[in-house]
Amino acid sequence: MNKQEVLSILDEFGFQAKKSLGQNFLCNEEVIGDILDLAQLDKTTTCLEIGPGLGALSEKAVLSAGTYVAVEIDTRFQPRLTKVIEGNGGKVVYKDYLALQKEDLPDPSFAPEVILSNLPYYVMTPIMLKVMKDFPSCQKMVYMVEEEALDRIMAKPKTKQYGPLSVVTELFGKKRKCFTVDSGSFYPAPNTLSAVIEITADEEREWDPGIIDFTESAFALRRKTLVNSLSSSGKYSKDAIVSALKALGKKETVRTEELLPTEIMRLYEILSSEKG
Ligand code: SAM
DSSP states (O other): OOHHHHHHHHHHHTOOOOGGGTOOEEOOHHHHHHHHHHHTOOTTOEEEEEOOTTTTTHHHHHHHSSEEEEEESOGGGHHHHHHHTGGGTOEEEESOGGGOOGGGSSSTTOOOSEEEEEOOGGGHHHHHHHHHHHOTTOOEEEEEEEHHHHHHHHOOTTSTTOSHHHHHHHHHEEEEEEEEEOGGGEESOOSSOEEEEEEEEOTTSOOOTHHHHHHHHHHSSTTSOHHHHHHTTSSSOHHHHHHHHHHTTOOTTOOGGGSOHHHHHHHHHHHHHHHO
16 A cells, blocks of 8 residues: 555545544555565464554455454444455454453454554553453564654663563563664654564463563552552552562562563562462
8 A cells, every 4th residue: 555545545435544543554565565574474374453544454464364353443444444354354343452352353262363553652552561461372463663662662671661561572472673664654644753563472481461460560650669569559468579579589679670571570470379
């Protein structure tokens, strides 16, 4: 899909991009092709796309994947997506992904191996975290993100950007920045540079989605110690957290941003096993 096609689809259906829904449509064939190459879809693959928009990625992805489902918040795209997705054997669920429940899917046992999304930037973090909760068996995620978010995903301990997104993606698998995308590759053009990233599940690890809420609680009060932040969730007592930290060889005054993702995971395991 190029800029001319995006403009003519918008014109045909008589709508304009909604900034409030993060609608920046891809209009660079080369970038679209490179993203689909990363997704490596074939007839054995089950794929979920979040926010198909006008179908820049979907029109080819639906033809390559075995099972293809998309979740789109904006019902205005229904006539267009009925043609490009449903007309080619895929399914579209019109719903805010953040409110999506298993029962909303065409098949509640749907377990996508590949997640594809040119993410709406205003809800990027909650969508990425929810995907890792909803689909623990997912093998690969290919996302378009804004550069500022990329820094948070890749951040290392003891930095300002280090937080739940860096920790949880690190624990989920291997993450890699694949390439940068300039703003001219979208219509309308966003204010920032974007990047395509790939997160591949680590076969060795046992993924427990409970780590997501735990990590968010541990970072909830960033200026406080880990003990104060985590205990404010009401799930663990200060005493239990202090003794779990001691087992890890950490002081009770430690801040969450000082811990490695694997140390946060270990803390979660100790505290969960105590709760029994
Ligand atoms: N995939 C298309 C492309 O690459 O051109 C559109 C990408 S655009 C950056 C983001 C898309 O996500 C839009 O279609 C927007 O309507 C949709 N969207 C925004 N918020 C959403 C949400 N909470 N749940 C599902 N879709 C959402």
